Amino acid sequence: MTARGMTARATRLVRGLQDRGLGVAFGLLVLAGFAAALMLRPVVWPQGLAFEDAQRVLSFPSLRHPMGTDANGRDVLARVIDGARYAFIVPLAALVVGIGIGAPVGLAAGLRGGWLDRLLRRLLQGVGLVPPMLLAMALVVAMGPSVRHVVVAIGLVQAVVFARAMRDQVRAMHDSGFIEGARAIGSPVLRTVLMHLLPNTLARIAGEIPRQAAWALGTLAAMGFVGIATATSATEWGTMIREGAEYLLAGQWWAALFPGLALLLFGAALHTLAASLDERLLLRGAPGSGVGAGGRG
Amino acid sequence: MERPGRFLLRLLGLAAFLILVLVVLSFLLMKLGAAPPVVLLGGPSPLPEEQARLVADYGLDRPAVVQFIRYLIRTVSFDFGRSWLTAEPVLGELLRRTPATLELMLYGLLVGGLIGVPMGVAAAFARGRAEDRAVRGTAILGEAMPPFLLCLLLLLVFFRWLDFSPAPSGRLSVVLSPPPVVTGSVLVDAVLMQDAVAARSAAGQLVLPVLSLALLVGASLTLLVRAAVLVQLQTAHLAYGRAQGMSREMLTGIALSGAMPAIMSGLTAQTATLIGTTALVEFVFAWGGVGQYGLDAMAKADFAGVQGFILVTGLFALLVHGLHGLVLRLVRLRVRRA
Numbered sequence: 345m346t347a348r349g350m351t352a353r354a355t356r357l358v359r360g361l362q363d364r365g366l367g368v369a370f371g372l373l374v375l376a377g378f379a380a381a382l383m384l385r386p387v388v389w390p391q392g393l394a395f396e397d398a399q400r401v402l403s404f405p406s407l408r409h410p411m412g413t414d415a416n417g418r419d420v421l422a423r424v425i426d427g428a429r430y431a432f433i434v435p436l437a438a439l440v441v442g443i444g445i446g447a448p449v450g451l452a453a454g455l456r457g458g459w460l461d462r463l464l465r466r467l468l469q470g471v472g473l474v475p476p477m478l479l480a481m482a483l484v485v486a487m488g489p490s491v492r493h494v495v496v497a498i499g500l501v502q503a504v505v506f507a508r509a510m511r512d513q514v515r516a517m518h519d520s521g522f523i524e525g526a527r528a529i530g531s532p533v534l535r536t537v538l539m540h541l542l543p544n545t546l547a548r549i550a551g552e553i554p555r556q557a558a559w560a561l562g563t564l565a566a567m568g569f570v571g572i573a574t575a576t577s578a579t580e581w582g583t584m585i586r587e588g589a590e591y592l593l594a595g596q597w598w599a600a601l602f603p604g605l606a607l608l609l610f611g612a613a614l615h616t617l618a619a620s621l622d623e624r625l626l627l628r629g630a631p632g633s634g635v636g637a638g639g640r641g
Numbered sequence: 642m643e644r645p646g647r648f649l650l651r652l653l654g655l656a657a658f659l660i661l662v663l664v665v666l667s668f669l670l671m672k673l674g675a676a677p678p679v680v681l682l683g684g685p686s687p688l689p690e691e692q693a694r695l696v697a698d699y700g701l702d703r704p705a706v707v708q709f710i711r712y713l714i715r716t717v718s719f720d721f722g723r724s725w726l727t728a729e730p731v732l733g734e735l736l737r738r739t740p741a742t743l744e745l746m747l748y749g750l751l752v753g754g755l756i757g758v759p760m761g762v763a764a765a766f767a768r769g770r771a772e773d774r775a776v777r778g779t780a781i782l783g784e785a786m787p788p789f790l791l792c793l794l795l796l797l798v799f800f801r802w803l804d805f806s807p808a809p810s811g812r813l814s815v816v817l818s819p820p821p822v823v824t825g826s827v828l829v830d831a832v833l834m835q836d837a838v839a840a841r842s843a844a845g846q847l848v849l850p851v852l853s854l855a856l857l858v859g860a861s862l863t864l865l866v867r868a869a870v871l872v873q874l875q876t877a878h879l880a881y882g883r884a885q886g887m888s889r890e891m892l893t894g895i896a897l898s899g900a901m902p903a904i905m906s907g908l909t910a911q912t913a914t915l916i917g918t919t920a921l922v923e924f925v926f927a928w929g930g931v932g933q934y935g936l937d938a939m940a941k942a943d944f945a946g947v948q949g950f951i952l953v954t955g956l957f958a959l960l961v962h963g964l965h966g967l968v969l970r971l972v973r974l975r976v977r978r979a
Contacts, residue, residue, distance in 0.1 A: 466659070466662070467662055469659065469662075470658070470666070471662065471666060473659060473663065473956075473958040474663070474666065474913065474951055474955040475913040475916045475917035475920075475954050475958070477914075477917040478920065478950070478951060478954060481936075481939050482670050482939065482947050482948075482950075483670065485939050485942055485947055486670045486671065486673040487673060558785065562785075566788075566789065569789045569921075569924075570921075570924065570936050570940050572939050582787075585789070585790065585793070589793060589925075592793055592796075592797055593797075593800070593808075593809070597801075601793075601794075604787070604793065604794070608790060611787070612785040615781050615784050619777070619781050
């Protein structure tokens with residue numbers, strides 16, 4: 345399975361996505377909508393994010409403030425749109441860290457096999473026992489609150505998932521014998537890895553991406569809600585929900601509810617994309633989902 | 642199949658290794674600290690002699706290896722240190738809060754099962770049709786739902802708007818005095834004491850947290866059951882049963898019993914996730930369990946509390962995985978005998 349196998353696999357994947365066009369369309373549309381709103385906000389909604397209208401503290405949604413104002417008199421809509429920045433950047437950056445660390449480690453362990461592989465598998469199993477969300481939180485607490493530390497913490501926890509996925513995939517291919525085949529015809533190790541191994545592991549890694557992005561988003565929001573991720577008054581949705589929660593319980597629901605709905609919509613888009621991929625894998629008889637930091641955690 | 646003794650020995654060996662990994666992990670968490678922990682302990686501007694006393698007390702002037710060995714010895718002898726905020730022993734605090742968490746988890750799993758199993762079975766039988774799509778869409782929404790947001794939504798509707806459930810103030814109304822601790826479950830203890838007022842209050846306090854957890858558990862269980870039953874429905878014997886016009890109830894029974902190992906494995910794999918979800922639910926409802934203690938410790942940078950919490954959650958997951966392994970082996974033994 346080389347270049348041609350890869351093309352065939354890619355075509356199958358695309359066709360599978362078309363079969364479930366509805367879910368994919370929903371997911372991509374929502375993400376595109378958030379991106380567009382983020383870019384258009386300064387134009388359409390020129391009010392500054394930090395602008396505090398002392399006359400209108402916690403005012404009910406109106407034409408002037410479609411999502412109302414928060415306890416400091418700031419426009420909730422503008423802040424909700426701005427929060428999409430965190431939703432895009434943090435999961436993406438964390439994926440770079442997670443794949444960047446996890447994939448090489450998994451590749452090395454899978455290729456080498458033997459005691460190193462067994463040791464790594466057990467280590468990852470041990471780390472995997474701790475709830476991934478709580479582990480990421482503890483890492484942030486240890487490093488100190490900042491967006492960069494949130495990215496590193498989430499990425500490190502995801503590296504465990506990617507290392508496992510990569511290792512399993514490489515081992516499976518190793519067992520199927522075509523690495524041995526490549527070796528037998530005298531292909532150098534680097535060539536075997538680049539030409540034969542990596543293309544065939546890409547689908548597996550790519551299949552994890554939407555789910556991991558959704559998990560990263562949920563973890564980021566949970567950190568914000570508990571109050572360890574960002575400074576107060578950040579436009580991160582979890583932080584906004586925490587600051588609005590006490591007013592929500594008092595009946596002024598808009599300051600917490602709208603960031604919550606944005607978070608839910610963004611997460612649902614990513615989960616829909618993940619589920620479309622899962623269904624494809626399930627039908628192909630290779631249920632590869634549900635590994636590691638999947639789901640909510 | 643290997644002999645029972647060897648199997649147990651291997652399981653215990655693995656458990657010991659995994660515990661060591663967990664201890665190392667929680668030790669490293671502490672060493673990662675950006676601010677020297679002593680600075681945190683001594684307050685913003687500790688006196689030099691106070692600072693020196695703290696450094697010596699905690700052994701922070703020793704090499705990292707010595708520190709780790711001391712930490713390891715203390716931890717395996719069940720001394721998780723004292724909270725940096727309250728100076729209470731961490732392990733005692735965690736143990737005292739365990740029944741509250743277990744109670745919430747147990748009810749959440751039970752009610753979640755009542756939601757997730759029928760939904761998953763129905764979706765699997767209707768695969769590709771409108772019912773399946775509706776169930777799957779709802780379940781995906783449930784999976785995407787941040788636990789704390791669901792709690793807040795339920796509170797907004799049932800507490801603020803409908804005035805149906807009490808304020809999120811823990812396990813018992815704040816005006817009542819809790820019954821003496823027997824089982825650790827306030828509801829059961831109140832019933833044992835024949836304290837009807839406390840029992841009613843405790844039951845009312847349980848409704849929304851349990852519902853929140855059950856909806857979240859139910860969502861992922863639905864997808865798990867659906868996938869497992871789908872695989873069963875593709876087997877030859879069930880296809881034959883279907884072709885012969887076997888009743889839906891019988892088909893469901895056979896498919897579910899066949900899918901049970903996959904469902905149990907899936908649930909076991911989600912133990913860690915469940916712990917995290919429960920913690921967030923506890924946090925919103927001020928439940929006073931292990932999860933709330935841990936998240937409070939995180940929010941207040943109480944390192945000892947965080948370390949103990951991470952260790953305990955890992956140990957709990959290890960226990961669940963170990964039990965699952967034992968059950969699997971017993972099932973295999975029975976299958977072999979049959």
